[in-house]
Amino acid sequence: MNDKLLCLDDISHSFGGVEVIRRFSLDIEPGEFVAIVGPSGCGKTTILNILSGFVRPASGRVGCEGRARMVYQHDGLFPWLTVAENIALGLRHIGDPAERDRQAADLLELIRLRGFEGHYPHQLSGGMRQRVELARALAGDTDILLMDEPFSALDYLTRLRMRRELALMLEERPRTVVLVTHDIEEAAQLADRVIVLSDRPARIRCELRLDLARPRDLTHPEVVDGIHRLLFELGLEEDRSDVRGDVFVDA
Amino acid sequence: MTETKRTSGERVLPVAVVIGSLLLWWGLAAAHVFPESLFPDPLAVGKGVVEEVITGRLFNDLVASLFRVTAGFLLAVVLGIPLGLVLGSYGRARAALLPAVNFFRNLSPLAWIPFAILWFGIGDSPAVFLIFMASFFPIVLATVAAVATIPMVYFRVAHDYGLTGGEMLMRVTLPAIAPQVITVLRVTAGLAWVVVVAAEMIAGRDGLGFAIWDARNGLRIDLLVSGMIVIGLIGVVIDRLLFRLTRIPSVRWGYER
Structure with a gap:
């Protein structure tokens, strides 16, 4: 009907009398990378759960033209399955075993974990585990990747590395991505569009577009500027749009 | 990964303790510190074991006891894990049945001995029943707890x-509870082995528990001790x-x- 891959139309939802989302609308284009940021407890994850179909909103319409998979914060891998078996979950729909093995090998290559196929998740580092989760979610021919703070349990340097890897993986296997995060840097470094939410009940406070190829350097001027604007929108930095040029020269 | 190499000292020490204890036992017996009728010497006990092996009685008793434990324990596993899965998954069933399960879990299985004999007489059945009563409730409770805590x-x-339906059960629920269930199986198998000895002492005509009771009645304390040693060793093996x-x-x- 329309070219919107994902859309939320006038969604409202509450949990036990607490209104989490009020009259929320959002359209996402195919191939777009959208990040949703906002104060903790503002309903970010609920929006993701509504997009995935896990939560049915109290009112409003959800449209989803495609198959979505979720990447969780941590512990999304089945600990009783090896790396290869976890990834194979994402390839269940492929009937031909040879083809399945070939794709599994490709995915292991993509996440640079060749040689770890027989390892169990508890034998891997946090970063390696999240890479396996990504591989599982990117397996096969799904359209949408829903990510719920996928790197927040990792240390800072690993997080930087994972952002870069995610960007490279998406280059090879393009997906429409919705990333929920509280990490402003992550949003500015990865997303085409950052949606800043207000406090509960969640409303869109503003949107920020970043037209810049990925992977992006964290210190790229446009990324830095994006971070500043996001922090300003969240009331965490002063507006310095009038002195921006000077700041960059002097610093 | 967590496997640590045992040093030679850690291998030798337990053996040294066993040999030391045997020597102390032999010394006490040889010095007649306690009356001979109450404190057998290790050589007599050794002879007792050999005698029991030669007559084939030890083997018969062993088979009888192992059969009862296996039957009662497997019955408890086969019925207990499914019931635990149901109670773990359905809040209403849990609310209805958990207090009763908890009651029986805390009731000593030995309290069932009189009914075991009244209902099942003497032989395999009362022992199997008692082992079932000892293992079933802990297995149910542990399974309920494991299911309820699956992330x-x-x-x-x-x-x-x-993954849906049967696949969800086989590929998610069961593997997710497996470690906790295995732990309770170890605990209850030990419990079952304890209970079979008591059951056979009172409601048996054979089995290791009956053997030591019989040895006491015949004032054969050498056989009594040899029976105890066998019971302990089998428990460790299980x-x-x-x-x-x-x-x-x-x-x-x-x-x-």
Whole structure:
């Protein structure tokens, strides 16, 4: 009907009398990378759960033209399955075993974990585990990747590395991505569009577009500027749009 | 990964303790510190074991006891785990039945001995019944707890990847509870082995428990002690066998983090 891959139309939802989302609308284009940021407890994850179909909103319409998979914060891998078996979950729909093995090998290559196929998740580092989760979610021919703070349990340097890897993986296997995060840097470094939410009940406070190829350097001027604007929108930095040029020269 | 190399001292020490204890025992017996009729010497006990082996009685008793434990324990596993799965999954069933299960869990299985004899007479059945009563309730409770604590995220992932119904049970629920269930199996198998001895002392005509009771009645304290040693050793063997279950690669995660 329309070219919107994902859309939320006038969604409202509450949990036990607490209104989490009020009259929320959002359209996402195919191939777009959208990040949703906002104060903790503002309903970010609920929006993701509504997009995935896990939560049915109290009112409003959800449209989803495609198959979505979720990447969780941590512990999304089945600990009783090896790396290869976890990834194979994402390839269940492929009937031909040879083809399945070939794709599994490709995915292991993509996440640079060749040689770890027989390892169990508890034998891997946090970063390696999240890479396996990504591989599982990117397996096969799904359209949408829903990510719920996928790197927040990792240390800072690993997080930087994972952002870069995610960007490279998406280059090879393009997906429409919705990333929920509280990490402003992550949003500015990865997303085409950052949606800043207000406090509960969640409303869109503003949107920020970043037209810049990925992977992006964290210190790229446009990324830095994006971070500043996001922090300003969240009331965490002063507006310095009038002195921006000077700041960059002097610093 | 957590396997630590045992130093030679750690290997030698337990052996040294056993030899030391035997020497102390032999010394006390040889010095006649206690009356001979109450304190057998190790040589007599050794002879008793040999005698029991030669007559074939030890083997018969062993088979009888192992059969009863295996039957009662397997019955408890086969009925207890499914009931635990149901109670763990359905809040209403849990609310209705958990207090009763808890009551029986805390009732000593030995309290059932009179009914075991009244209902089942003498032989295999009362012992199997008592072992079942000892193992069933702990297995149910542990399964309920394990099911209730499966992280929600596993079910969400299973749903994302199209696992439903029977596949959900076989590929998510059961593997997720396996480590905790194996732990309770080890505990209850030990309990079952304790209970079979008591059951056979009172409601048996053979079995290791009957053998030591019979030895006491015949004032054969050498056979009494040899029976005790066999019972202890078999208990250790049973636990070591079940411990092997924790070495299965797909359950290691439950013990290593």
